[in-house]
Amino acid sequence: MLKRRSVIACAAGALAVPAWGQFRVEISGVGATQLPISIVKFRDEDRAGQAISSIVRADLERSGVFRIVEGGGALDESSSPNWGEWRGRGSDALAAGSATRLADGRFDVRFKLWDTVKGSELIAQGNAVQAPDLRLAAHRIADTIYEKLTGEKGVFSTRIAYVTRGGGRFTLRVADADGEGGQVALNSAEPIISPAWSPNGRELAYVSFESQKAVVYTQDVATGNRRAVANFRGSNSAPAWSPDSQTLAVTLSRDSGSQLYLIGRDGENVRRLTTSQAIDTEPVFAPDGKTIYFVSDRGGSPQIYRIGIGGGAVERVTFGGAYNISPAISPDGRTLAFISRSGNSFRLHTQDLGAGGQPNALTDTSDDESPSFAPNGRLIIYATRAQGRDVLMTTTLDGKIKARLASAAADVREPVWGPFGR
């Protein structure tokens, strides 16, 4: 089990294998300001069966905000660290903890975070969790540290969904935000595309071809209850949830052509949103729920446009290049992420949605797809190809810190980042 998760950390292109190496955090580039932090191995974490401290380290490193400073010693949350020693290593912050098995089989996971410069305690927490939730406990510790030191909420305990392909099967999976702990939500012999989390985090909408055509389903992740919400004549695709989880925007061809419609989450109350002779697809709601961004080739090539949910005037948003698709809007509504083709390369771009925003390439890979923002807006997850395989990556919005997520042997694609709140 540990071997499957074995890891290489790759800093600034150079290969470095720290002794604690547990997760593959491939980092290209270095963030402008990174807070140096040390996470000591938790007491008894080996006996708990999850490398809690390594999970916390990898989470913090992937965020791009932290630089991990190595340092050993047997510490836990009740220790009194030698401040001079930790300052000498260059750490500004230090975390240590323990995972103690309780009589009822649960684990009491405790940790403490110190400011080594001031020599003071910043926060201490304890939680009793079931063994299957030890990874979640580790992610929550990373979230607590992230929030305490940056003032913003962490996203490490959130979940992602993605589709894998292998052995003639297509599988929709739900995993931790680091790509680990994947669980199957749907297994099919036919393609599955375009998963989308409901904003309350309970359901996934997706397109399944199980009936030999594209049909939009919603599925309760916890119970497995599913229903076909859009199964009209022709193709039904590209589901996007409204912020209140009550409405889906979808692409339907029931009246010929691919056009945008709004539909109640129960499949009722269908109303047409766009009326064009062109392709209109890939709708996404702006965070305020009043605007929908989408892709249209009404101008001769696929570009990103926006329209009010009541219909009306359509406004073009992207102008650079002849192929801009797959819009995602940051949680604050200010940044557009999308895929832009240049020559034969499809690359992840961002663009400020304010006046005069220019496209900015975040990668130098050539097969990027399906960007999705973390709920705190600080990372984007996307799919790309590396060494002949589809892989998932996260990147900071400046493109400087990228991490490749762990995944099984199957090709993996169409990641979508779930909301806060697990």
Place this chain on the structure above:
Amino acid sequence: MKQASPFRYHLGAIVAALALAGCSSTKLDTDVPVESRNTTPGAGSGAAGSGANSGATSQSQVTPIDLTKSTMTATSNLPRIVYFDFDSYVVKDEYRATVEANAKALAADRKRKIAVEGHTDERGGHEYNLALGQKRAEAVAKSMTLMGANDSQIEAVSFGKERPAVQGSDEAAWAKNRRAELTPR
């Protein structure tokens, strides 16, 4: 082709009979005694061949039903694939005969239905390619209606780039994947 018609009629009769039985089942609940009256001598031994008792046919006769053929039999020899140029939805002249043969088969039998499945090559996004494939499917479907098929007989759908005919990332593979497949439903 002529043999197919009575065959389908036979199937239709079975379906109608089943539907009838299904419809009347609630009424029959009160008629249990009618069933018990049928337990006459001989019915038990010939339970599986009750139809055979009424006529001259052999008691060993078995009438095969092959669902793998069914209504597709008559169209199975028709050409089924229309290929497209890059970034194009135009049905090229060289595939006019394909479209026309399928349209005529639909015009000749209004009960027949077909799905036109549009496909694209692997380049570009999943959803945009789904829409491109839909456009190809609809172009073929429209041609078929102009050649005599009814709109209600044809469903244009798309698989986008999700179901390539050929694996590979070169023009030869892409050209084989930019297509519409005509599939009896």
